[in-house]
Amino acid sequence: MQTLLLKVDPQKPNEKVIEIAASLIKQGETVAFPTETVYGVGADAMNEKAVEGIFAAKRRKMDNPLLVHVNSWEQASGLVTEVPGEVLVLVKEFWPGPLTFIAKAGDKIPAPVRAGLPTVGLRMPDHPVALALIKAAGSPIAATSANISGRPSPTVAEHVKADLSGRIGAIVDAGETGWGIESTILDVSKTPFKILRTGAVSWERLEKVLPGLISKPAGVHxxxxxxxxxxxxxxxxxxxxxxxxxxxxxxxxxxxxxxxxxxxxxxxxxxxxxxxxxxxxxxxxxxxxxxxxxxxxxxxxxxxxxxxxxxxxxxxxxxxxxxxxxxxx
Incomplete structure (x- = not known):
């Protein structure tokens, strides 16, 4: 497979370039793109075969779920059920941004995205390129970090090329990412809410918004x-x-x-x-x-x-x- 390299301005991405990447998504291809955290590799979240291509490209085990990237809460809310009201408070404060919610999945989410679990991860990236790509694709994008599974996450397109060139359809290069570390993953499927992965949004920031409703994570050791x-x-x-x-x-x-x-x-x-x-x-x-x-x-x-x-x-x-x-x- 030949991997197409597409360069765009990180703040004002060229619409034609985004359309090329979006057309590949629509065709069931995998595409790497920048977010405010790290580069992700994604596919149409509603296309089961395309989603399986992410796992193949990364050499990732199928029991490890992906995150669904959306461009609005309205798009996200149609993919889940039983979302607590407090989640909307967090959405208002942190979306778009590096906070992922784990919520009970609706019927629309294919099993490979969820790795067979009853929940799904939802995230709205705070990056013009990622948001433009989701909009142009006309569908949520299931994605994860654009690296060979187990390797360090990529923060520039060169890292993606080193790991995935020849394994995915395209790389959208918009320079260096911002945070350089992945999103925080917060399980809101039950209370108290629990941090499953620490990330760019700290527990202290979450606690300030919803005092006493989010368990403090254990020490890393x-x-x-x-x-x-x-x-x-x-x-x-x-x-x-x-x-x-x-x-x-x-x-x-x-x-x-x-x-x-x-x-x-x-x-x-x-x-x-x-x-x-x-x-x-x-x-x-x-x-x-x-x-x-x-x-x-x-x-x-x-x-x-x-x-x-x-x-x-x-x-x-x-x-x-x-x-x-x-x-x-």
Missing amino acids: KWKRITPRYQPLVQIVPIKYGEQMAEAVEREILKGRRTGAVFISEQKLPTSLDFVRVIRGGPQEYARVLFDIFRAADQNRLECLFMEMPVERGLGVAVADRIIQAARP
């Missing part, structure tokens, strides 16, 4: 990893915030291993490191560059990458989660 996620080839070594890593780094260098370090606090590190990134812009900067760091480490053929985690508060929880999950057991 207590979470179980069901399947490998976000993993680069390099060995990731998580380091607690403020903990000095110099001795551990030196030991790896003495073993002759290509070693790197990513840090936030003041660190006294060997000058012989093969890769160094300093994060000074807080959790937002860390989230934006995290997956790029993973891929850059692999490009630099690192064997070991020490990563200082942010404080587990706000967006820092999601960043720490990705680092922990990227670390091999």
